[in-house]
Amino acid sequence: MDINATKINEANAQITATIMQDEINAKIDKIAKELAKTTSIAGFRKGKVPISAVKKQYGDRLVQDAEAEALREVLSSGLDELKIDNDLLIGEPQISKFDKVDGKIEVEVKVAMRPVIELGEYASHAAEFSKPNITEIAVTDRIQELAKAQAPFVTVEEDRELVDGDTALINFDGFVDGEPFEGGKAEDFSLTLGSAQFIPGFEEQVVGMKKGDEKEIGVTFPENYQGSLAGKPAIFKVKVNEIQMKEKVRMDTELAKKMIPGDENATMDMLKEQVQTQMENEELS
Structure with a gap:
């Protein structure tokens, strides 16, 4: 590194x-x-x-x-x-x-x-500051x-469609020319939609599916894909087993303590003050 x-x-x-x-x-x-x-x-x-x-x-x-x-x-x-x-x-x-x-x-x-600032005779030299x-x-x-x-991932219990940013646990089984291929099958695979982890066009077709849905997804392997699959069309049989998402952020004292480690008396006001100072410093740098 x-x-x-x-x-x-x-x-x-x-x-x-x-x-x-x-x-x-x-x-x-x-x-x-x-x-x-x-x-x-x-x-x-x-x-x-x-x-x-x-x-x-x-x-x-x-x-x-x-x-x-x-x-x-x-x-x-x-x-x-x-x-x-x-x-x-x-x-x-x-x-x-x-x-x-x-x-x-x-x-x-x-x-x-x-x-760490050492203050000298600064008053007469101070420039106008905004x-x-x-x-x-x-x-x-x-x-x-x-x-x-x-934030950790949590299971989505409501009956809703997958959206970009969700994580889906899926089963998939891939076929090229009607035959399964090595590495084309998995169960409970964790896929975050929008991560570009899969072949182009795959994740976009998972969006909109619900838990328990099954679907055939058609994609084409990129021309620069390694091995014999390069440029070939493929069909994936996909089933959604579970939908997960990032846990909702709670703006409370527990969050403040987590983001200001070592201070058991941390509050949201203290956290906001620190973050505001940091953002001001970023503007000035």
């Missing part, structure tokens, strides 16, 4: 990193191995579940957990390099770049911190965005 940390000014810093896909894969294997000790999957005894079955069952969530762990390592290493303590940070770090290209992830994280106008709505939107990124 290649990490570079730079101070923009006394109140802001930027951490950039390149995370190789091999590192993410290693973390996926580690998380899946730990999960295999406790999870229960039909057909296997508890504690004896193969890692391959865990990966098939939890798919996208394993990737998300591995990427989140890698991001935490990037932040920790970057702060160490900058010699910045966690208690000097204001608000949550902002992930301004997370691009997956060519077997690696390019990451850029911005952090705001309490500046404080950025950060609205309460903008602060609330930022808090909800940060909280939603950390």
